[in-house]
Amino acid sequence: MHDHAHETLPRGLLLALAGFALATLLLAGTARLTGWGTAHQDDAPTVSTRELRFEDRTDGGIAIVDARDGRTIAGAEPGTNGFLRSAVRGLVRERKRQGVGADAPFRLSARADGRLTLEDPATGRRIDLESFGATNAAVFARLLPTP
Template sequence: MNTAHTPTPKLPVTALVALVLVSLAGVAVVRLSGVSASQAEPSPAMAERWLRFEDRADGGIDINDAPSAHRIGEVAPGTNGFLRSAVRGLVRERKRQGVGAQPPFRLVALADGRLVLEDPGTGRQIDLRSFGPANAGVFARLLPGSDSQAHP
């Protein structure tokens, strides 16, 4: 059996070790300094509404203003898949974390142009504009002052 050992070139190995060490040092500095993109100054709210989404027996959804309990919109059975999936995802996270149905959801239009649906019970947020203007418009109609609040 031939046990001859081929020498490993030192320069590539040294460069690789240096790259790993510099990367680890950079990550450590960022972590320890507390700097991150998620800690950017939050944009102020331009409009907001606290909402409750209630399933109906016929498969529709009633959308209620949480503080007043008045119905501000409805989703007919089998329609508006985007609204249904967005709310369903937030409700699924509530169940996973053991948060009940009581805390209302917050819909907020921010000064930086984002439209966000957030769940204060879990801390989860959905940036609705990232799904396109038509999908975001479904929720934008639910904000106070919107021209068409009746049917998202």
């Protein structure tokens, strides 16, 4: 009877596999750090924009404030507007991670091609809102100034 438990792969094959794994990790890391191999689409011209602040209220709601004049333009009642809350929460989390204060406004922009973006100029983060569907994008679209 032959014992297969002690059979091993040839040393050359193991070294080749390790080298392949290391090369894959190095290439992936380089691509991620440099942006190599990623497609970039330039933004269409901005047709409407508004600087916004999202302020927590004592009742658990959110006041949505026009940062230019300090006027409250909308609100999110407690337990509502889950998409708005999660989008803003993600941007605020990044601010905390980078040590950026909460005073800088966010920028909501509508583009000529119909795209809608929420940007945080303080961290460089951005959310392409239309990628979450028309219903979710409409939550933010209503915050833009009316012509």
